[in-house]
Amino acid sequence: MSSISIAQRNRVTMLDVAERAGVSKASVSRFIGDDRALLSELTAERIERAIADLGYRPNQMARGLKRGRTRLIGMLIADVRNPYSIAVMHGVESACRRHGYSLVMCNTDRDQVQEGEQLAAVRAYNVEGLIVNTLGHQLDELRELHREMPMVLVDRKVDQLDSDLVGLDNPAAVATAINHLHAQGYRDLMLVSEPQDGTSPRTERAAAFNRQVQAHADLQGAVIYTSNDLDAQLHAFLQRPGPGPKAFFCANGVATLATTLALHRLGHNLFDDFGLLALDELDWYPLVGGGITALAQPTHEIGVRAFECLLERLQGSQSPTRTVDFGVQLIVRGSTRSRL
Amino acid sequence: MSSISIAQRNRVTMLDVAERAGVSKASVSRFIGDDRALLSELTAERIERAIADLGYRPNQMARGLKRGRTRLIGMLIADVRNPYSIAVMHGVESACRRHGYSLVMCNTDRDQVQEGEQLAAVRAYNVEGLIVNTLGHQLDELRELHREMPMVLVDRKVDQLDSDLVGLDNPAAVATAINHLHAQGYRDLMLVSEPQDGTSPRTERAAAFNRQVQAHADLQGAVIYTSNDLDAQLHAFLQRPGPGPKAFFCANGVATLATTLALHRLGHNLFDDFGLLALDELDWYPLVGGGITALAQPTHEIGVRAFECLLERLQGSQSPTRTVDFGVQLIVRGSTRSRL
DNA sequence: CTGTTAGCGCGTTCAT
DNA sequence: ATGAACGCGCTAACAG
Numbered sequence: 240m241s242s243i244s245i246a247q248r249n250r251v252t253m254l255d256v257a258e259r260a261g262v263s264k265a266s267v268s269r270f271i272g273d274d275r276a277l278l279s280e281l282t283a284e285r286i287e288r289a290i291a292d293l294g295y296r297p298n299q300m301a302r303g304l305k306r307g308r309t310r311l312i313g314m315l316i317a318d319v320r321n322p323y324s325i326a327v328m329h330g331v332e333s334a335c336r337r338h339g340y341s342l343v344m345c346n347t348d349r350d351q352v353q354e355g356e357q358l359a360a361v362r363a364y365n366v367e368g369l370i371v372n373t374l375g376h377q378l379d380e381l382r383e384l385h386r387e388m389p390m391v392l393v394d395r396k397v398d399q400l401d402s403d404l405v406g407l408d409n410p411a412a413v414a415t416a417i418n419h420l421h422a423q424g425y426r427d428l429m430l431v432s433e434p435q436d437g438t439s440p441r442t443e444r445a446a447a448f449n450r451q452v453q454a455h456a457d458l459q460g461a462v463i464y465t466s467n468d469l470d471a472q473l474h475a476f477l478q479r480p481g482p483g484p485k486a487f488f489c490a491n492g493v494a495t496l497a498t499t500l501a502l503h504r505l506g507h508n509l510f511d512d513f514g515l516l517a518l519d520e521l522d523w524y525p526l527v528g529g530g531i532t533a534l535a536q537p538t539h540e541i542g543v544r545a546f547e548c549l550l551e552r553l554q555g556s557q558s559p560t561r562t563v564d565f566g567v568q569l570i571v572r573g574s575t576r577s578r579l
Numbered sequence: 580m581s582s583i584s585i586a587q588r589n590r591v592t593m594l595d596v597a598e599r600a601g602v603s604k605a606s607v608s609r610f611i612g613d614d615r616a617l618l619s620e621l622t623a624e625r626i627e628r629a630i631a632d633l634g635y636r637p638n639q640m641a642r643g644l645k646r647g648r649t650r651l652i653g654m655l656i657a658d659v660r661n662p663y664s665i666a667v668m669h670g671v672e673s674a675c676r677r678h679g680y681s682l683v684m685c686n687t688d689r690d691q692v693q694e695g696e697q698l699a700a701v702r703a704y705n706v707e708g709l710i711v712n713t714l715g716h717q718l719d720e721l722r723e724l725h726r727e728m729p730m731v732l733v734d735r736k737v738d739q740l741d742s743d744l745v746g747l748d749n750p751a752a753v754a755t756a757i758n759h760l761h762a763q764g765y766r767d768l769m770l771v772s773e774p775q776d777g778t779s780p781r782t783e784r785a786a787a788f789n790r791q792v793q794a795h796a797d798l799q800g801a802v803i804y805t806s807n808d809l810d811a812q813l814h815a816f817l818q819r820p821g822p823g824p825k826a827f828f829c830a831n832g833v834a835t836l837a838t839t840l841a842l843h844r845l846g847h848n849l850f851d852d853f854g855l856l857a858l859d860e861l862d863w864y865p866l867v868g869g870g871i872t873a874l875a876q877p878t879h880e881i882g883v884r885a886f887e888c889l890l891e892r893l894q895g896s897q898s899p900t901r902t903v904d905f906g907v908q909l910i911v912r913g914s915t916r917s918r919l
Numbered sequence: 920c921t922g923t924t925a926g927c928g929c930g931t932t933c934a935t
Numbered sequence: 936a937t938g939a940a941c942g943c944g945c946t947a948a949c950a951g
Binding site: 250294296297298299300301303304309311319320322325326328329332333336341342343344345346348353356357359360362363364365383387496499500503509521522523525526527 | 590634636637638639640641643644649651659660662665666668669672673676681682683684685686688693696697699700702703704705723727836839840843849861862863865866867
Binding site: 590592593594604605607608609611612637638640641642643644645646 | 927928929930931
């Protein structure tokens with residue numbers, strides 16, 4: 240006899256409660272549902288006692304089966320090891336719990352096959368809604384799912400998927416970055432981004448960077464992508480003549496780590512000869528060089544807001560698709576000290 | 580009409596498949612389950628076609644309700660923002676998926692109330708098993724749950740809870756640390772740990788540290804805990820006379836961050852005047868000072884192993900409770916360069 | 920206010 | 936090899 244069936248046998252059910260309280264299952268159901276008002280004081284009390292005595296817990300699976308409400312929401316995450324994703328997930332999770340939902344984490348490891356598997360799982364478990372922070376390379380499956388349940392995108396827009404989006408105001412963030420660098424006297428800028436893979440933040444940040452650099456007559460800018468020859472590219476940039484002091488603008492936490500590691504390998508004393516500004520704040524930034532200047536995203540709030548958007552949809556809102564853009568907070572440290 | 584009921588209406592069920600294939604629900608059920616061998620070639624093919632045509636997905640909720648198998652695993656995590664926890668979770672999740680399970684993440688934020696809520700949720704969703712990395716302050720609830728389902732502890736032992744434990748061989752890890760520091764010429768050691776809260780790794784590491792330091796006649800050791808006056812404590816240690824070169828041994832990633840931040844605040848040039856060795860490897864360690872020497876845990880493997888233990892139990896294993904201890908890997912960097 | 924009944928989608932006897 | 940019928944735990948009509 241496996242432990243499963245033992246668990247099954249031991250599990251106290253609604254019927255047990257009903258019998259113990261001397262009422263019908265329906266009354267118990269009303270008690271645990273929202274219809275407690277329909278019960279007399281007496282029965283309510285007896286049911287409450289019975290529940291406490293027996294340690295009864297409603298079976299969400301059964302409730303879900305009947306009502307179509309599992310109180311489960313799924314979150315697709317491209318990369319759980321990215322601190323940004325975790326921070327957002329933490330926000331989502333706390334909002335979930337606050338509203339009586341639980342979170343099924345679906346990590347896709349940036350892999351299309353895994354994304355497909357997770358979408359299948361999400362469907363199998365009847366999650367009520369989906370928070371999506373992934374590549375969206377399973378577009379068809381994603382769209383099909385979207386017909387069945389509300390979805391909200393986090394951070395990354397997915398083309399041809401008409402759903403709410405909670406993320407960053409990328410142009411504004413880039414403007415904050417460029418203005419700060421400019422004000423500190425930097426004139427030769429390089430955006431370091433992870434490789435373009437079609438995800439919207441990367442595209443948008445690069446585009447905004449190019450556009451805004453051109454708007455400053457005294458600024459020069461270039462864009463590179465983290466890859467095997469990152470060291471060489473960084474080195475070349477630092478060697479070549481330019482219009483003035485040089486600075487890197489790292490488009491996210493991963494790019495920042497890669498860049499600082501590379502510069503470190505190249506033997507540079509961080510940050511004597513150049514500036515660096517990071518998009519995303521990480522806890523170790525104060526420790527490197529004189530500290531890394533960062534643009535902090537309100538990650539927790541982004542997660543909370545994403546869930547709230549989803550909740551509205553779950554409650555029936557049919558309002559047009561919406562985009563929520565958060566702003567960044569500039570945290571100045573030694574890596575962008577003035578060169579004027 | 581809410582989108583929920585639309586989803587309900589649209590959902591293709593086993594009956595739809597059966598009708599389309601011209602067979603009974605039972606046959607479809609057999610096809611879905613493990614009894615595919617009992618079906619004739621012909622019916623199997625027709626069912627397969629029908630499933631593909633309709634895009635049918637079995638409803639795990641219903642299956643779970645009937646069989647008591649939800650294919651859901653719960654993981655209780657004390658602190659999702661701790662990289663260690665995340666890495667382990669990632670291992671758990673990939674093992675889960677490989678075996679057809681999904682993971683419900685239950686963050687407790689080191690909070691007893693939240694731990695209680697999550698345990699209730701876990702029960703409500705009929706998860707088949709539990710992976711626990713949390714305070715275990717809801718001991719009664721935890722033990723009660725353990726009667727219903729298998730559990731495996733990760734990293735932290737919980738007293739009076741007789742279940743498998745997957746974690747680190749703490750005495751061995753401490754030995755590696757102390758031997759390395761000793762060999763590099765350090766003689767005055769300070770263990771920096773998060774405050775003792777009863778969790779076993781903290782207790783074990785501190786105990787092993789004290790014991791092993793005493794085993795070396797030429798070593799002196801002390802233990803402090805991260806708190807508001809960490810700066811002052813570190814300062815005092817560095818000022819006071821000792822038997823030789825001083826080094827910190829940080830008992831985990833959080834302690835390492837706190838310690839390096841404090842030393843940085845104190846104005847020290849890391850790591851000119853003292854050594855530092857960290858238990859747990861983080862990606863930014865190469866960047867600080869000449870790099871932070873670390874003892875890396877096989878976090879991913881720990882997660883995988885934890886799931887595998889759980890799986891054995893789910894498959895009915897009644898073998899006695901087991902403890903799996905992993906070892907660390909020493910990664911030498913500049914923070915422990917020789918002082919001889 | 921309360922109990923009875925009929926499913927939700929599926930697995931599992933029993934027959935055949 | 937296959938189908939009919941029942942029930943998992945619960946909610947939602949419908950009666951009373």
